Amino acid sequence: MNTLIIRHTSGLAHRAALAVALSLTLASGALAQLAIIGERVFTMGPAGTIDNAVVLIDDKGKIALVGPLASTTIPAGTRTINAKVVTPGLVDARSTLGLSGITNSRHDSDQLERSAPVQPELRALDAYNPQEPLVAFTRSFGITTVNTGHAPGELVSGQTLIVKLRGETVDAATVRPTSMVAATLSPQALKDGGKSPGTRAKQMAMLRAELIKAQEHRRAMKSHADKLAAHRAKPDAKPEDAPKPPERNLRTEMFVRVLERELPIAITAHRAQDIASALRLKEEFELDLILDGACEAGTMIEQIKQAGVPVVLHPMMMRAVGETENASFETAAKLKAAGITVAIQSGYEAYVPKARIILLEAAIAAANGMSQQDALATITIDAARILRIDSRVGSLEPGKDADLAMYSGDPFEYTTRCIGVVIDGQIVSDQPR
Amino acid sequence: MVAFALALMHGVAGAQAQETPVAFTGARVIPVDAPEIDAGVVVVHKGKIVAVGPAATTAIAVDAKRVDCAGKVIMPGIVDTHSHLGGIAGADGSSTVQPDVRVMDSINPADSGFRRALAGGLTTLNIMPGSGHLLSGQTVYVKLRAVPGAEPRDGVVVRIEDLAIRNADGTIAGGIKMANGTNPMRDAPFSSTRGKHAAIVRQMFIDAQQYARKLAEATAPDGTVNAEKAPARDLGKEALGKALSRSAIIHHHTHRADDIATVLRISEEFNLRVVLQHVSEASLIPAQIKEAQDAGRVLGCSVILIDSPGGKLEAVNLNYDTGRILDEAGVLVCFHTDDWITDSRLFLRMAALAVRAGMKRDSAIKALTINGAIMMDLQDRIGTLTPGKDADLVILSGDPFSVYTKVEQTWVEGSLVFDRSRPVDRLHAVGGWGAGRDQEPYFCCFGSGSFAFKGQQYQFGGGNSAATDAADTQAK
Numbered sequence: 001m002n003t004l005i006i007r008h009t010s011g012l013a014h015r016a017a018l019a020v021a022l023s024l025t026l027a028s029g030a031l032a033q034l035a036i037i038g039e040r041v042f043t044m045g046p047a048g049t050i051d052n053a054v055v056l057i058d059d060k061g062k063i064a065l066v067g068p069l070a071s072t073t074i075p076a077g078t079r080t081i082n083a084k085v086v087t088p089g090l091v092d093a094r095s096t097l098g099l100s101g102i103t104n105s106r107h108d109s110d111q112l113e114r115s116a117p118v119q120p121e122l123r124a125l126d127a128y129n130p131q132e133p134l135v136a137f138t139r140s141f142g143i144t145t146v147n148t149g150h151a152p153g154e155l156v157s158g159q160t161l162i163v164k165l166r167g168e169t170v171d172a173a174t175v176r177p178t179s180m181v182a183a184t185l186s187p188q189a190l191k192d193g194g195k196s197p198g199t200r201a202k203q204m205a206m207l208r209a210e211l212i213k214a215q216e217h218r219r220a221m222k223s224h225a226d227k228l229a230a231h232r233a234k235p236d237a238k239p240e241d242a243p244k245p246p247e248r249n250l251r252t253e254m255f256v257r258v259l260e261r262e263l264p265i266a267i268t269a270h271r272a273q274d275i276a277s278a279l280r281l282k283e284e285f286e287l288d289l290i291l292d293g294a295c296e297a298g299t300m301i302e303q304i305k306q307a308g309v310p311v312v313l314h315p316m317m318m319r320a321v322g323e324t325e326n327a328s329f330e331t332a333a334k335l336k337a338a339g340i341t342v343a344i345q346s347g348y349e350a351y352v353p354k355a356r357i358i359l360l361e362a363a364i365a366a367a368n369g370m371s372q373q374d375a376l377a378t379i380t381i382d383a384a385r386i387l388r389i390d391s392r393v394g395s396l397e398p399g400k401d402a403d404l405a406m407y408s409g410d411p412f413e414y415t416t417r418c419i420g421v422v423i424d425g426q427i428v429s430d431q432p433r
Numbered sequence: 434m435v436a437f438a439l440a441l442m443h444g445v446a447g448a449q450a451q452e453t454p455v456a457f458t459g460a461r462v463i464p465v466d467a468p469e470i471d472a473g474v475v476v477v478h479k480g481k482i483v484a485v486g487p488a489a490t491t492a493i494a495v496d497a498k499r500v501d502c503a504g505k506v507i508m509p510g511i512v513d514t515h516s517h518l519g520g521i522a523g524a525d526g527s528s529t530v531q532p533d534v535r536v537m538d539s540i541n542p543a544d545s546g547f548r549r550a551l552a553g554g555l556t557t558l559n560i561m562p563g564s565g566h567l568l569s570g571q572t573v574y575v576k577l578r579a580v581p582g583a584e585p586r587d588g589v590v591v592r593i594e595d596l597a598i599r600n601a602d603g604t605i606a607g608g609i610k611m612a613n614g615t616n617p618m619r620d621a622p623f624s625s626t627r628g629k630h631a632a633i634v635r636q637m638f639i640d641a642q643q644y645a646r647k648l649a650e651a652t653a654p655d656g657t658v659n660a661e662k663a664p665a666r667d668l669g670k671e672a673l674g675k676a677l678s679r680s681a682i683i684h685h686h687t688h689r690a691d692d693i694a695t696v697l698r699i700s701e702e703f704n705l706r707v708v709l710q711h712v713s714e715a716s717l718i719p720a721q722i723k724e725a726q727d728a729g730r731v732l733g734c735s736v737i738l739i740d741s742p743g744g745k746l747e748a749v750n751l752n753y754d755t756g757r758i759l760d761e762a763g764v765l766v767c768f769h770t771d772d773w774i775t776d777s778r779l780f781l782r783m784a785a786l787a788v789r790a791g792m793k794r795d796s797a798i799k800a801l802t803i804n805g806a807i808m809m810d811l812q813d814r815i816g817t818l819t820p821g822k823d824a825d826l827v828i829l830s831g832d833p834f835s836v837y838t839k840v841e842q843t844w845v846e847g848s849l850v851f852d853r854s855r856p857v858d859r860l861h862a863v864g865g866w867g868a869g870r871d872q873e874p875y876f877c878c879f880g881s882g883s884f885a886f887k888g889q890q891y892q893f894g895g896g897n898s899a900a901t902d903a904a905d906t907q908a909k
Contacts, residue, residue: 101743102741102742102743102744102749103743103745103746103749104743104744104745104746105745105746133742133743133749134741134742134743137741137742138741298865299866317740317776317779319773319776320864320868320869320870321773321869321870322870324869325868325869325870326864326865326866326867326868326869327864327869328863328864328865328868329863329864330863330864330865349744351744351745351774352739352741352743352744352748352774353739353740353741353744354741354742354743354744355740355741355743356740356741357740357741360740363836364779364836366836366837367836367837368863412836413835413836414782414785414786414788414789414834414835414836415785415788415789415834415835416789417789
């Protein structure tokens with residue numbers, strides 16, 4: 001089945017098991033507007049993988065129910081789509097999509113600001129282009145949610161945001177305007193010519209100094225809040241006598257949010273020694289750390305596990321050269337087997353392929369020691385967990401966003417095509433890819 | 434880094450295999466020039482294929498070593514018409530045309546990339562210099578063959594001469610690498626417009642024609658050259674002479690449809706034999722390419738399929754359909770890795786993605802084997818499992834186009850050169866400590882940096898790329 005066939009049911013389409021007590025029906029008031037029927041449905045949720053199942057989508061763009069076709073009532077008039085395989089819309093945990101554009105030229109390359117090594121105040125929100133051609137291209141493989149933003153390559157390069165791959169403006173696409181602060185501990189963020197950071201040790205010293213400055217700012221804010229409360233408590237308090245707040249600074253404020261664990265810090269580190277530095281920093285400042293890239297994570301499994309840190313692993317087909325020379329197709333499987341939460345990212349590519357496709361990257365993991373289910377988890381529910389959006393996306397469960405991908409067979413097979421993509425209940429791609 | 438060097442340790446491998454016939458039995462055999470055979474037999478002896486056929490009708494010598502391949506798939510060794518393996522560097526920054534430069538003089542045979550290529554089932558490569566010049570040098574055709582004595586870590590150095598394929602006259606085989614479009618657009622002493630590029634290339638060939646004429650005038654009918662009348666020896670013009678006499682194939686990097694048309698125009702003017710390489714927009718002009726192929730000036734298209742389009746302006750129309758469209762138009766199609774651009778270990782995947790986009794499976798298999806051989810003038814020696822041809826074959830665990838299929842063994846000229854069950858080979862197949870490269874790749878347009886072109890600033894790199902800091906590699 002290589003094309004998307006949409007039908008409208010002309011009544012109760014599936015009467016096989018209409019014993020009312022057993023049949024799954026929509027909660028009262030919810031209107032199913034789309035039914036997607038899969039010969040195999042990977043829910044990636046508690047319902048597991050169900051053969052011959054249906055996903056009902058309500059008119060709010062949410063999943064109304066997921067259940068076996070035989071015991072599900074599809075309301076009359078519902079548009080239905082049949083597919084061999086249905087999965088949740090895929091979730092890319094780390095990308096520069098929409099910032100690093102198809103032409104790779106000045107006018108569409110906003111993934112890395114090189115004017116200073118530490119700029120957490122750079123919002124991905126101000127740089128993401130939902131009209132970038134690679135957005136629709138990526139979506140056509142079944143990717144529906146992407147954590148994208150500033151690339152690795154500076155000590156602190158900026159923020160990431162989470163978007164759905166729909167909407168004509170960034171506001172329409174945004175799921176979370178700031179999702180991570182992106183940092184890099186590796187030679188790719190080092191400077192020549194006497195500029196800092198020029199060494200790995202200097203990278204750490206600079207990061208520690210920024211975080212200590214943020215601790216002081218946080219203290220000053222707290223002290224100001226206390227003084228203000230005391231001032232207001234006075235019966236004769238005059239506004240002009242109110243204590244002055246510390247001066248605002250976007251950079252420091254971002255680091256305060258990191259210290260408060262309101263935002264995770266994603267540290268790109270490939271060599272084991274850089275991974276160790278990231279873990280050291282986490283311990284000192286009690287950060288909410290996400291290891292990004294993490295080429296040599298397979299040699300640091302115990303340390304990563306003890307730190308309770310998730311890994312957003314490099315794309316499997318990343319070139320094995322320089323600091324990534326020890327990349328292995330089997331790293332994802334190793335991390336998963338050790339109980340570490342792992343997502344597979346598309347990452348940033350300087351040249352080609354300009355946008356990597358996580359479906360194709362996870363396929364390599366599925367062929368190298370990871371089960372089909374686990375490999376699918378790295379680009380659905382586990383990616384959503386790491387991004388803390390698993391209450392909305394990443395699995396097919398009632399109440400979650402109706403984001404689905406449909407395939408002509410095993411999603412990981414080279415020759416399988418993605419035949420349709422749905423985001424928030426809307427068909428956003430119907431050309432076979 | 435382990436040496437690129439091959440097996441003697443297995444019973445059937447190495448030099449002995451040349452003396453004792455080896456019979457591969459029970460596999461689904463894809464001969465390429467004949468229908469697939471279920472439970473077929475392939476017999477090799479002294480480096481050549483001696484028999485291919487169904488088990489019932491294919492004789493196996495009593496003394497033959499049998500390799501049980503039940504449940505496996507056997508196909509010819511895979512041919513890559515465009516590779517940059519070996520840490521190569523061809524032409525330098527002194528000029529945009531350098532036909533005197535041979536890439537064979539820059540290859541490091543110890544590069545781990547060669548082992549990884551074997552892990553992908555590749556047996557024959559066209560190793561080329563980069564695309565940052567209009568003409569970046571002479572290419573070399575190599576076999577990743579077993580070299581007796583060169584066991585990993587024993588210190589035996591393999592030379593490019595051991596790997597090179599020889600012409601009938603004993604010279605080393607290869608073509609000429611040319612490029613047009615944006616990659617060779619650079620500051621002086623290079624040039625940066627398409628019109629100038631074409632003019633430079635035409636004058637280059639005209640000069641080579643004049644050189645060849647003078648040399649012919651100075652040569653007596655018996656072949657003796659009058660040294661006083663002959664022009665001073667010119668290595669570059671000698672190389673171009675081979676292209677003008679149609680004995681050397683020009684492998685031409687070209688993306689945009691108008692750039693492809695320019696290659697066709699120049700190949701007509703000088704009656705060249707050209708393989709169109711990359712061809713992101715060939716699907717826009719298949720009929721014109723077919724016409725040039727029928728006229729004998731284009732051998733075919735060597736297509737690259739990248740997971741997503743773009744990376745530079747002239748590749749924004751790159752797509753998965755090019756192989757199918759050209760094949761349906763009757764254009765000979767092969768694929769290439771362009772390794773480092775794509776990974777030799779996953780070369781089968783490229784053809785599989787073309788099948789995903791509707792290319793016929795048979796055509797996609799040919800595009801990995803015989804069609805590439807044709808585009809290197811090697812079709813009489815490799816590319817199919819045919820008695821008399823080199824015993825280059827790949828044993829796969831399953832369907833060639835499944836993601837789950839593994840290359841289990843690779844054989845070159847009757848010797849086992851990759852065996853996934855051997856730790857050193859498995860390491861290079863899946864990666865891990867010791868399998869990669871601690872040095873950045875070299876060739877045009879990979880790395881970071883920027884250049885100005887027509888008022889627009891273009892940039893490469895700047896982010897989470899292993900080669901981010903290789904700023905100086907750009908277009909050198």
